[in-house]
Amino acid sequence: MGKKMNKNSYIREVPRASWFLKQPRYIRYMAREVTSLFIGAYTLMLVIAIKRVAEGPDAFQNFLEILYSPLGILFNISTLLAALYHSTSWFNVTPQAMPIQWGEEFVSGRIIVGAHYIIWIAISILILVFGV
Amino acid sequence: MSERQIQIEVLRYNPETDIEPTIQAYTVSCLNEWVVLDALNYIKDNLDATLSYRWSCHMAVCGSCGMMINGEPKLACKAFIHEYSDRIRVEPLVHFPIKRDLITDIEDFIAKFASVKPYLIPKEKRPISDGEYQQKPEDLLKFKQYTLCINCMLCYSACPKYGLVPEFIGPAAISIAHRYNQDSRDGGRHHRQEIIASSEGVWECSFVGACSEVCPKHVDPAGALQQVKLASTIDWYREHLMPWVKK
Numbered sequence: 001m002g003k004k005m006n007k008n009s010y011i012r013e014v015p016r017a018s019w020f021l022k023q024p025r026y027i028r029y030m031a032r033e034v035t036s037l038f039i040g041a042y043t044l045m046l047v048i049a050i051k052r053v054a055e056g057p058d059a060f061q062n063f064l065e066i067l068y069s070p071l072g073i074l075f076n077i078s079t080l081l082a083a084l085y086h087s088t089s090w091f092n093v094t095p096q097a098m099p100i101q102w103g104e105e106f107v108s109g110r111i112i113v114g115a116h117y118i119i120w121i122a123i124s125i126l127i128l129v130f131g132v
Numbered sequence: 133m134s135e136r137q138i139q140i141e142v143l144r145y146n147p148e149t150d151i152e153p154t155i156q157a158y159t160v161s162c163l164n165e166w167v168v169l170d171a172l173n174y175i176k177d178n179l180d181a182t183l184s185y186r187w188s189c190h191m192a193v194c195g196s197c198g199m200m201i202n203g204e205p206k207l208a209c210k211a212f213i214h215e216y217s218d219r220i221r222v223e224p225l226v227h228f229p230i231k232r233d234l235i236t237d238i239e240d241f242i243a244k245f246a247s248v249k250p251y252l253i254p255k256e257k258r259p260i261s262d263g264e265y266q267q268k269p270e271d272l273l274k275f276k277q278y279t280l281c282i283n284c285m286l287c288y289s290a291c292p293k294y295g296l297v298p299e300f301i302g303p304a305a306i307s308i309a310h311r312y313n314q315d316s317r318d319g320g321r322h323h324r325q326e327i328i329a330s331s332e333g334v335w336e337c338s339f340v341g342a343c344s345e346v347c348p349k350h351v352d353p354a355g356a357l358q359q360v361k362l363a364s365t366i367d368w369y370r371e372h373l374m375p376w377v378k379k
């Protein structure tokens with residue numbers, strides 16, 4: 001599991017494949033990273049959708065049927081959950097990455113995080129109302 | 133004063149005789165207000181004088197007593213016995229080579245720390261007769277939190293990236309570079325950028341955030357690293373999209 005190096009110090013090796021199982025905080029981090037695979041897959045799906053549109057109405061209809069199948073719906077719901085987790089986990093750390101100083105104080109992190117949620121909800125409503 | 137019998141399991145390693153580290157258990161009757169360091173001192177004074185570990189201040193200032201306590205990077209002088217069960221496992225900080233028992237080889241950290249030029253590099257030479265630099269409270273606020281770092285290296289033990297990629301400059305060194313970059317008296321940012329904005333610098337970080345969670349002084353190194361990423365990204369766009377703008 002480890003090895004001696006020169007000067008006789010002992011090195012404990014980090015398990016390359018399973019290091020993240022050691023700590024809950026590493027698992028949380030991995031969960032956040034894995035959610036981006038769902039978002040990647042969804043983007044790929046959108047690209048396929050464009051291709052199907054280009055191929056004509058039948059191809060697109062066929063594509064839609066796959067989307068409405070139980071598997072398609074499962075994929076959409078799990079991507080939505082993954083995207084929610086991904087977005088909120090990033091929103092919650094924005095005050096660390098982008099602190100805002102106001103004179104002799106930092107603006108409270110809650111305001112920075114809150115602003116992200118408000119903009120997110122506002123954009124979602126706009127898309128729901130005007131986008132569909 | 134209440135006492136409790138605690139099993140202190142300590143990693144032992146003697147480079148002269150051992151091929152591998154072993155765990156040795158000591159039973160210590162600990163006072164409830166003790167910290168883990170008190171238990172180690174008790175062992176050293178009364179049970180086993182060969183136990184080796186570093187400490188100095190016993191008040192979370194010197195940064196020398198960092199160790200893994202039940203798998204978590206902690207200052208032994210800030211880890212209260214009453215927060216633990218009757219068995220406590222103490223090991224040297226992970227991601228560092230073990231020299232002896234709880235003592236690690238910290239040369240890698242020291243070299244990285246020095247490489248980021250952690251000192252003021254004034255914008256221009258000023259004669260002493262010009263008097264002192266003046267800073268307003270808002271200037272101080274920009275970097276004060278990063279001055280609290282005690283170089284205890286808990287963040288390096290918490291950081292899985294440092295464990296996997298030992299070339300990574302790492303949380304504390306980049307945070308101290310950021311501290312000087314944020315200082316209105318300093319003009320050395322471009323010197324430090326060469327190191328901290330490289331791929332072994334801030335771009336090795338994927339914002340696990342563990343460094344900030346374990347930092348005993350609430351320095352928030354993870355925040356500092358993201359701020360360096362942001363500033364370096366802005367530099368890149370400036371350079372490539374607006375080459376006519378002078379830095």
Ligand code: FES
Nearest residue numbers: 189190195197209
């Ligand atoms: S002994 Fe100084 S920080 Fe713990």
